[in-house]
Amino acid sequence: MAANPMYQFNVYRIGPEIKLGSVDISFTNASLFMVISTLAVLIIFNLGAKKKSLIPDKIQLLAELSYSFVSKMISDTAGSKAKPYFSFIFSLFMFVLFCNMFGMIPYSFTVTSHIIVTFTLAAFIFIGVTVIGFIKHGFGYLKLFVPSGVPIILLPLIVVIEIISYLSRPVSLSVRLFANMMAGHTMMKVFGGFVISLGIIGGWLPLSFSVALTGLEILVAFLQAYVFAILTCIYLNDALNLHH
Amino acid sequence: MLATHAQSGESGGMPQLNPEFWVSQIVWLVLTFGLLYIILSKLILPKISNNLETRKSQILENIETAEKQREESDKKLKEFEKIILESKLEAKNYFNEARQKIQEDITNKRNALDKDIDDEIRAAEQEIKNLNTASREKIKNIAVETSSELIKQLIGEETNNSSISAIVEEQSKKNKEEQHGI
Numbered sequence: 001m002a003a004n005p006m007y008q009f010n011v012y013r014i015g016p017e018i019k020l021g022s023v024d025i026s027f028t029n030a031s032l033f034m035v036i037s038t039l040a041v042l043i044i045f046n047l048g049a050k051k052k053s054l055i056p057d058k059i060q061l062l063a064e065l066s067y068s069f070v071s072k073m074i075s076d077t078a079g080s081k082a083k084p085y086f087s088f089i090f091s092l093f094m095f096v097l098f099c100n101m102f103g104m105i106p107y108s109f110t111v112t113s114h115i116i117v118t119f120t121l122a123a124f125i126f127i128g129v130t131v132i133g134f135i136k137h138g139f140g141y142l143k144l145f146v147p148s149g150v151p152i153i154l155l156p157l158i159v160v161i162e163i164i165s166y167l168s169r170p171v172s173l174s175v176r177l178f179a180n181m182m183a184g185h186t187m188m189k190v191f192g193g194f195v196i197s198l199g200i201i202g203g204w205l206p207l208s209f210s211v212a213l214t215g216l217e218i219l220v221a222f223l224q225a226y227v228f229a230i231l232t233c234i235y236l237n238d239a240l241n242l243h244h
Numbered sequence: 245m246l247a248t249h250a251q252s253g254e255s256g257g258m259p260q261l262n263p264e265f266w267v268s269q270i271v272w273l274v275l276t277f278g279l280l281y282i283i284l285s286k287l288i289l290p291k292i293s294n295n296l297e298t299r300k301s302q303i304l305e306n307i308e309t310a311e312k313q314r315e316e317s318d319k320k321l322k323e324f325e326k327i328i329l330e331s332k333l334e335a336k337n338y339f340n341e342a343r344q345k346i347q348e349d350i351t352n353k354r355n356a357l358d359k360d361i362d363d364e365i366r367a368a369e370q371e372i373k374n375l376n377t378a379s380r381e382k383i384k385n386i387a388v389e390t391s392s393e394l395i396k397q398l399i400g401e402e403t404n405n406s407s408i409s410a411i412v413e414e415q416s417k418k419n420k421e422e423q424h425g426i
Contacts, residue, residue, distance in 0.1 A: 006258060006259060009258070009259040009260055010259045011259060011262075011264070011268075011269070013265075020271075024264070024268055025267060025268045025272070026268055027272070028265055028268055028269070028272075030265065030268075030269050030272065031269070031276075034272050034275075034276040034277075035272075035276055037276070038277070038279060038280045041284070042280065042283055042284070045288045045292070046287075046288055049288045049289075049291035052295055052298065054302060054303075060295075063292055064295065067292045068296070086289070087281065087289055090284060090289060091277065091284050091285070092277075094280070094284075095280055111273075113260070115260050116269050116270065117269055117270075120274075121273070121277075182258075182260065
């Protein structure tokens with residue numbers, strides 16, 4: 001049963017069945033890892049924010065470096081107008097990063113390997129950014145679909161393409177994260193299975209692949225969290241500064 | 245492989261596409277992420293930002309203080325150098341004054357001594373002159389007396405002293421001239 005590489009993505013209920021009306025909102029292993037990631041972020045950053053020493057200790061340094069990192073990322077991509085959204089993007093980055101990283105622990109569950117989770121996040125970002133855009137620019141936000149300097153003849157085509165690309169943002173954002181996580185973990189599981197099936201003689205090659213893949217997956221876990229956050233910043237930049 | 249197909253067959257191969265727990269996942273995602281966002285934005289991130297700001301301002305303050313202290317020490321150093329220069333000048337002045345005083349003393353004393361010596365020399369010269377003239381007069385008198393005595397004994401007759409003295413005078417003048425003429 002555990003040999004199936006997709007088995008690790010199964011969601012199962014932990015504890016009693018909780019029903020809100022007719023919908024099942026039971027606590028599952030996915031919920032558990034969301035809670036763990038949230039608590040881990042909160043504990044680490046609370047510890048890092050507690051002390052006020054001039055020369056920071058390790059955990060304070062970690063918290064402050066993360067703060068500066070995200071702060072710089074936002075100001076580089078979306079400018080100073082994006083400052084009010086710093087907390088959201090910081091939370092988003094940390095949540096995705098910690099969910100990805102906790103998924104790297106064997107026998108754990110990767111929250112972000114589920115399309116429904118990433119799509120919920122991406123849809124929220126998409127709707128939020130669109131609302132911000134319309135609040136800031138009114139119907140002028142629709143100019144986003146009309147790039148300047150395009151010949152009149154091509155304009156209808158371009159506008160259609162722009163609208164499609166805008167509407168596909170939540171899909172691409174969510175599928176990118178979900179697919180990366182799922183593919184990576186499936187690969188690791190498959191290579192892990194090869195180690196067992198090839199035995200002590202032939203198993204060394206897939207084992208070394210597994211080791212290399214683990215390093216790669218940790219990189220991907222960070223990178224995808226970063227990409228997710230920076231794309232959010234770019235969408236936010238479109239909504240705030242309307243460059244087209 | 246057949247068994248695994250049968251296993252995952254119920255969810256079409258990917259558990260992700262099984263909608264059984266979708267609502268649950270959305271609900272828990274909203275709960276946990278919402279909680280994370282609220283606590284981070286209201287409690288933790290302001291603290292970190294505050295810490296960073298405090299550090300920045302404190303470092304700036306420290307740099308400012310250091311700069312101020314450096315300026316002050318520069319000023320003090322300059323003052324110190326000035327004091328040293330002044331005291332050096334003063335010492336030089338003292339030295340010069342003392343030298344001048346000593347020189348004056350020496351010249352005064354030398355002048356006084358010179359004067360004394362001059363006076364003494366003058367007195368001695370005067371004495372010599374006096375003696376000279378006095379002796380000449382005496383010699384003349386002696387010569388006159390001796391000549392008159394001689395004449396008296398030779399001739400036995402009183403002669404006029406004044407004429408004899410005139411002759412002696414003339415003779416001594418001649419002698420003197422001869423002496424000087426040589």
